[in-house]
Amino acid sequence: MSSDRRKFLRNLAFGSGALAVGIPSFGATDAEKDEALQRTYEWAGQGQRFNMSGYAAPKIDKVRIGFIGLGMRGPGAVERMSYIEGVEIKALCDKYPDRATKAQDFLTKKGLPKAKEYSGEDGWKAMIQNEDLDLVYICTPWHLHTPMSVYAMQHGKHVACEVPIAVTMDECWQLVETSEKTRKHCMMLENCCYDFFEMLTLNMARNSMFGELVHAEGAYIHDLRDLNFSKTGYADMWRLKQNMTRNGSLYPT
Structure with a gap:
């Protein structure tokens, strides 16, 4: 690039x-x-294709969503979206077919229409190619986030992706340039915006309790050793492998 x-x-x-x-x-x-x-x-050497800042895509009365990744965080995302009016869950995809079926069972119990199931190594590509979707919701291992997001935008879909949406600076640029070229929104999801700790810290800053802020960083203690070293936790222990090969902030939000 x-x-x-x-x-x-x-x-x-x-x-x-x-x-x-x-x-x-x-x-x-x-x-x-x-x-x-x-x-x-x-x-x-390269003019900006389109400035996405402040851009709003045309209104969609019923948002058709396809999910990729139904292991750790995906099922919770499916459940949350099922409560939102104006959302239609059209497709469910995971590398392992039993996970897609399990998410399907949840929709059935709620009395919602059946979604199309996809599985296998390239099931996500088939889902993006074949389904009329407005939004692709990605909850897969980190190294797949950018390739899947770019592929979805190139096929006319908006993207919502778990953190981190990219693992290199080049991937960040790839996302920006693809979003500009396709005029598709690409949102990195945040998990903790409005709970007690975030709202307390924001209120303290607004009331000048920290003095004049010139720089701030935040993190939280998230002990995942049990899951990282469990053979039944993250598929193929992918998160442990990420921790072994990467340094710095592994989970930037």
Whole structure:
């Protein structure tokens, strides 16, 4: 993947790039700004296809969803979506067919229409290709998040994906550029936004209890050793393997 735009943004951050390409000043006319921005894009080597910031896709009266990954987090996602009005669960996919069947049983017990089941190594591709879906909801091992998200957007589907949605900077750029090209929303899901700890910390910050904030990082103690070392936990112990081969923040949200 081309990294021209990435280099361009990095240069802007250091300031010299902005001066070199002539970013328009606040006092410039609209025509001058347009001309300067065009020169900037030409210098970067790749113009932005479309700015997704503030963009809202056309309204969808009934959102048809297909799920990929029904092991640890997927079943809970299916249940949550089943309570939302205007949602239709159209397809269920997992590498292991019994997991898709188990999620199907939940829909049956709730009296909801039967969803199409997919399984196997490439079942997710068949689901994306064959089903008329508005949204693909991804709950798979981390290294599959970006390939599945990109594939879904390329086939005209919006994406909601568990964290982390990417594991490299190149994958982040791939997601951004695919979203811009297809004009499909790509949302990295967050698990804990509004519970006690998050709302308490937000309220404390708003009341200046930490003074002037210039930088903040947050994390929580999440001991997963039992699951990571269990042969019946994460499929093929994929999460333990991620912890063995990666460093830094393994679960950025």
